[in-house]
Amino acid sequence: MEVILAKKAGFCFGVQRAIDMVYDEANESNKNIYTYGPIIHNEEVVSDLESKGVKAINFDERELKDLSDCTVVIRSHGVAKNIYDDLESKNVSVVDATCPFVKKIHEIVQAESEDGKTIIIVGSEYHPEVQGIKGWVKGDAFIVDEEADARGLDIDKETPVCIVSQTTYNPQKFAKLVEIIREKGYDSNVVNTICNATNERQTEAKEIAKKVDAMIVIGGKNSSNTQKLYEICKNECENTYYIQTAKDLDFDEVRKYDKIGITAGASTPKNIIEEVHTECQR
Ligand code: F3S
Secondary structure, three states, rough: EEEOEEEOOOOOOHHHHHHHHHHHHHHHOEHHHHOOOOOOHHHHHHHHHHHHEEEEOOHHHHHHHOOEEEEEEEEEOOOHHHHEEEEEEEEEEEOOOOHHHHHHHHHHHHHHHHHHOOEEEEOOOHHHHHHHHHHOOOEEEEOOHHHHHOOOOOOOOOOOOEEEEEOOOOHHHHHHHHHHHHHOOOOOOEEOOOOEEEEEEEEHHHHHHHOOEEEEEEEOOHHHHHHOOOOHHHHHHHOOOEEEEEOOOHHHHHHHOOEEEEOEEEEEEHHHHHHHHHHOOO
């Protein structure tokens, strides 16, 4: 029997890097450690970190005020500039685990807005990453998520605009929104800042599902990127299983197949993927 484990299964580079940074900090530091919001939407990881003394807190201003002599880890989504300024003004060490691809967007919007351009962020207004990006813009930023938002933009035509995107945005939707903005006649500089991690994970899953007899997709029931992975695999391979952990699968049934593929959604920890992989090979 052959088992093919997707190389891009599970955490993307930026999330893995952030998690490693928190664990390193927890192992090396004696200070109280907080993550600025949950490091990832996975309860198992968050509670394992809690057992090591790392607390996930959604800081409001009052909580920020009370902080001192501790370490705060900024997660991969990044945060607005004023949050760094607030933290710096206290006796707080900052571990910046902002994904380098997100950090790059902060640098772009900061430089372009300082250069007099109006910034348009294509993304969901309440997504923490978008809030963070907005917080690096000098002056106003416009957030566009729907075609109506793009059509309704009312920016002075004399001012050049710079358009960036939330890293996890749908590429087709981004292209459509950019087209609408351009048709309005703005002098626009478009920087496509969509990250390839999701696309690469999906493309690889599809390729594997095409050539196996059974495909296992691991991820949370409510994880939309895992559901999408499942749909893609199910289209290529009738025997596709959607599981949350190894406990959900009858391995005797799966081992009957000659060729099995495994992939996992973006918030599935490595140990769960490895357990399923090992069980398949028993
Ligand atoms: Fe992940 Fe960073 Fe891309 S957090 S999805 S690698 S932008």
